[in-house]
Amino acid sequence: MTTLHAIAFARSGDKGSSANIAVFARSPAAYAWLREHLTAAQVESWFQPLGTGPVVRYEVPNLEALNFVLPGVLAGGGSSSLRVDAQGKTLGQALLAMPVDHAPEFSRTATD
Amino acid sequence: MARPLKVANASGFWGDQPEAAARLVARQPDLDFLTLDYLAEVSLSIMAINRAKDPAASYARDFLEVVHSLAKFWRDGGGTKIVTNAGGLDPLACGAAVRDELAKAGLAHLKVAVVTGDDVLSQLRAGADKFCNLETGAGLATVADRLVTANAYLGAKGIAVALQAGAHIVITGRVADPSLTVGPCCAHFGWAQADYDRLAGATVAGHLIECGTQACGGFSTDWLELPDAHDIGFPVAEISADGSCVLTKPPGTGGAVTVQTVKEQLLYEIGDPGNYLSPDATVSFLGLRVEQAGVDRVRVSGASGRPPPENYKVSATYRHGYKAHGVLTVFGEQAVAKARRAGEGILRRLIEGGCVYRETLVECLGTGASVGGIVRRVADGEQIETVLRVSVAADTPEPVKRFTREIAPLVTCGPQGVTGYASGRPKVMPVFGYWPCLISRAAVNPHWQFV
Numbered sequence: 001m002t003t004l005h006a007i008a009f010a011r012s013g014d015k016g017s018s019a020n021i022a023v024f025a026r027s028p029a030a031y032a033w034l035r036e037h038l039t040a041a042q043v044e045s046w047f048q049p050l051g052t053g054p055v056v057r058y059e060v061p062n063l064e065a066l067n068f069v070l071p072g073v074l075a076g077g078g079s080s081s082l083r084v085d086a087q088g089k090t091l092g093q094a095l096l097a098m099p100v101d102h103a104p105e106f107s108r109t110a111t112d
Numbered sequence: 113m114a115r116p117l118k119v120a121n122a123s124g125f126w127g128d129q130p131e132a133a134a135r136l137v138a139r140q141p142d143l144d145f146l147t148l149d150y151l152a153e154v155s156l157s158i159m160a161i162n163r164a165k166d167p168a169a170s171y172a173r174d175f176l177e178v179v180h181s182l183a184k185f186w187r188d189g190g191g192t193k194i195v196t197n198a199g200g201l202d203p204l205a206c207g208a209a210v211r212d213e214l215a216k217a218g219l220a221h222l223k224v225a226v227v228t229g230d231d232v233l234s235q236l237r238a239g240a241d242k243f244c245n246l247e248t249g250a251g252l253a254t255v256a257d258r259l260v261t262a263n264a265y266l267g268a269k270g271i272a273v274a275l276q277a278g279a280h281i282v283i284t285g286r287v288a289d290p291s292l293t294v295g296p297c298c299a300h301f302g303w304a305q306a307d308y309d310r311l312a313g314a315t316v317a318g319h320l321i322e323c324g325t326q327a328c329g330g331f332s333t334d335w336l337e338l339p340d341a342h343d344i345g346f347p348v349a350e351i352s353a354d355g356s357c358v359l360t361k362p363p364g365t366g367g368a369v370t371v372q373t374v375k376e377q378l379l380y381e382i383g384d385p386g387n388y389l390s391p392d393a394t395v396s397f398l399g400l401r402v403e404q405a406g407v408d409r410v411r412v413s414g415a416s417g418r419p420p421p422e423n424y425k426v427s428a429t430y431r432h433g434y435k436a437h438g439v440l441t442v443f444g445e446q447a448v449a450k451a452r453r454a455g456e457g458i459l460r461r462l463i464e465g466g467c468v469y470r471e472t473l474v475e476c477l478g479t480g481a482s483v484g485g486i487v488r489r490v491a492d493g494e495q496i497e498t499v500l501r502v503s504v505a506a507d508t509p510e511p512v513k514r515f516t517r518e519i520a521p522l523v524t525c526g527p528q529g530v531t532g533y534a535s536g537r538p539k540v541m542p543v544f545g546y547w548p549c550l551i552s553r554a555a556v557n558p559h560w561q562f563v
Contacts (some may be wrong), residue, residue: 011376
């Protein structure tokens with residue numbers, strides 16, 4: 001199974017009860033693909049079980065990156081949330097685990 | 113032209129590696145500044161609770177150990193200065209303790225300055241009808257009687273002026289994390305308050321180093337491929353007069369500084385990359401260039417800045433009841449089903465016994481529970497082992513205390529294969545709600561002084 005991890009790297013963190021996930025392409029071709037296919041709606045649907053609000057996507061072409069903000073996804077966040085991951089540390093890995101079987105041409109070794 | 117300013121970070125949060133500062137200056141004695149960040153969103157509320165038991169616990173006392181660890185370096189002529197928000201709720205008390213520590217170490221000549229004015233609790237209490245929650249839009253009235261702390265994120269100005277006056281150590285309470293770096297740049301380069309592009313560049317540099325080793329491969333997606341991950345270097349920003357910087361790390365340290373590690377940290381905990389709000393400047397990341405300039409050297413340039421927001425952001429916290437987490441390991445056939453039944457059974461017995469909880473949660477770690485099970489690779493029935501984590505929250509401590517006594521009994525009344533109970537009963541912890549809002553600059557009075 002190919003996942004986003006093959007074509008992107010990521011980092012997630014918290015801001016109160018919200019989290020952001022920055023996704024970075026591993027190659028220019030991968031960025032073009034991500035920009036077209038990794039939509040706010042798709043990310044929102046992926047994280048729906050965690051109770052995210054409407055996801056906002058920001059394009060950062062100079063860093064070949066997309067930044068997603070997930071309002072309310074941390075169920076209170078910080079001290080308030082009961083979850084083992086109250087601060088969204090795992091969300092980047094969770095997004096990179098998304099299957100992308102329809103983008104097999106971008107291998108992990110794609111060059112810049 | 114002024115030479116680049118070398119600013120390193122030696123603490124990304126309260127609880128980071130205590131020897132980092134001493135190791136940094138040992139490996140790179142020509143550093144101009146160390147910045148140390150101790151204050152996450154709810155750190156100040158923890159200090160408020162500690163202060164109730166011990167008045168001296170209202171700041172990050174770990175910082176005194178850092179000062180102690182640097183004493184020999186300074187006595188031997190080391191010139192590295194320090195800017196830190198270790199002052200927490202009481203920067204003056206922290207400053208006095210640091211001054212005493214320096215005097216004991218024969219370093220009474222080093223000047224210690226303190227920046228105050230971030231504490232706006234009295235302003236919030238007095239004008240509860242004027243403040244709205246930035247996340248929810250709710251008014252302050254519902255939590256006003258439970259407020260514990262309220263601190264405005266101050267900017268770099270007080271730090272810069274104190275440094276220009278000759279301070280060797282500047283201690284603040286709440287300031288924006290990047291301002292710990294922007295302050296030394298303003299003092300060194302003599303930037304004007306309206307040099308927004310340069311302030312933006314220094315803000316980016318400060319943002320990059322504020323989380324300790326995270327800029328050098330810590331927390332990286334490809335962490336497993338890093339060299340010497342047991343000893344990742346803390347980051348050093350070599351900041352030029354135009355606000356651009358080269359991000360690097362001390363020689364001989366592990367980890368890596370690459371375009372990837374720098375990009376990952378650039379967007380860490382960021383909302384709109386075109387409008388990064390700090391009290392020193394509104395920064396756009398959309399023109400940034402990130403280029404490998406050598407081994408473990410990455411040049412970051414092209415930040416653009418505009419005037420900062422008219423208001424300061426305030427991080428307020430309020431008392432929000434109590435919580436506890438109980439953790440046990442379950443091994444064996446159908447481990448997940450057994451763990452879930454055991455966890456739900458504890459809660460059922462307590463609730464039937466009259467306990468009222470605001471919220472409860474049963475998690476079976478090992479099944480993708482960290483992300484609510486949205487990613488799983490092994491069917492629950494095939495897991496041979498799981499860690500059961502049961503949590504409760506309540507408005508009063510009593511039902512939480514009763515919960516903490518129900519975990520260990522599962523060793524005898526739960527399924528076969530329960531283990532990992534040696535760490536004793538879970539702790540009842542106070543919960544602090546996070547309540548961000550804005551306050552007019554006119555209502556805040558930043559001030560610095562020597563101690």
